[in-house]
Amino acid sequence: MTAASTTADEILACARGLIIAGGYNGFSYADIADAVGIRKPSIHHHFPTKAELVQKLVAQYRKDAAAGLAHLAREAPDPATQLRRYTGYWAACIKDGSAPFCVCALLATELPVLPEQVAAEVRAHFRSLSAWLKSALERGQKDGSLTLTETPRAEAELFMATVHGAMLSARAYGEPKMFATITNPLIDRLCGR
Template sequence: MSSPSSTADAILASARDLVVAGGYNGFSYADIAAVVGIRKASIHHHFPAKADLVEALVARYRAETRAALESLESQIAGPAELLGSYVSYWQACIARSDPPFCVCAQLASELPRLPEGVAREVRAHFRGLADWLSAVIARGGREGVLDAADPVAEGEIVMATVHGAMLSARAYGTPEVFGVITAPLLDRLSRRD
C-alpha cells in the first residue's frame, strides 16, 4: 500500500482539527478547502464522501495511537509508570491545547448519528485502548505494583476517567481539572496493602 499524498495528509490534518473543534457535523469540505488552499473537487478526489474522509482519519488516529503505545512500552518498563505516562500525555496535551481533545472521544459523543464505517472505527479505537489499559493493569497486578482485582473493569474505568476528565477540562475551560480528576484514580490503583 502506498503512502497518502501530501495533499491527502493536509486534508486529514485539517479534518482532524475540525473534528476536534466541532465534531463530525461541525465542518464541511468547503472548510477544509479554505484551510488547505485547494478546491473541494480535490478533496473529493482523495475522499469521495465525508464518511470516507472521517473513516480514514479515525483509522489513521488508531494506527498513531497503537504506535504511540508501543513506543511508550519500549521506553518504560513498569506498568505503573506506563499508566502514569499515558495519563500524563493527555494532561500535557490539554494544558498546551495540542491536541486539546481525543478525536475519538469527540466522535463518540455523536455515535448514534455517525455513518456505520466511522462508528465501527471509533468503537475499535476504544476497544483497543481499553484492552491495552487492561493488559497494563493486569501486568501491574501480577508484579504487585498495581491494585487491580478486576483488570478489565479497571481498564475501562481508566479509559472513561481520562476521557471524562478531558470533557470536564473542556467544559470548565480549566486544564487543571484534568489532573484533579485523574490523580485520585492513579493513587487508588497504585495503593498496595
C-alpha cells in the first residue's frame, strides 16, 4: 500500500466514524484534518469535495457489504443460517461498538439533503441488500426452511426495515441487547417457531 492510499484510507475511515456519529452534515474537512493529523488541502487532494469523499466511502461500503454477503453465502448455504448470521454480525458490531449503525441506513435518513451522487450510492446499497435478502427468502421458502407470510420481496423489505429499526432502537436506548430483542422474533417467525 502506498503512502497516498494509506492517507486516503485514513480519511475514509475517519469520515465513516464521523458519519456514524453525526451524519453527513455532522462533520467537515476540518474535523477530519484534526482527527487524522493532516491539513485540509491534503484531504482535498484525495477528495476534492465532501460529496466525492462520501460517494467513495459508500461505494467502498457497498463493495465490502457485497463481499461479506458472498462470504456468508459460502459459509452458510442454508438461508435460515444466513439470516441468523447476518443479524448476528450486526449484534456483535453494536455490542462492541465497531459498527453500531449501518452507514447507508444512517445516510438514508438524510436523503432529501444529500448530494445526488451520494444518494444514488445509498439507494444502490438498499437495492442490493434487498435483492440478497429476497433471494435467501425465496430459497428458504422453496426448501421449506423458512415460512413466509408475505411475498419474498415484501418479507425482504420487512426484514431490512426491522434490522435497521433495531439498530436505531439499540442506539436510542443505549442497550445493545435491544437489537437481538427485536430481530430474534422475526427470524423465529420465519423459521416457523
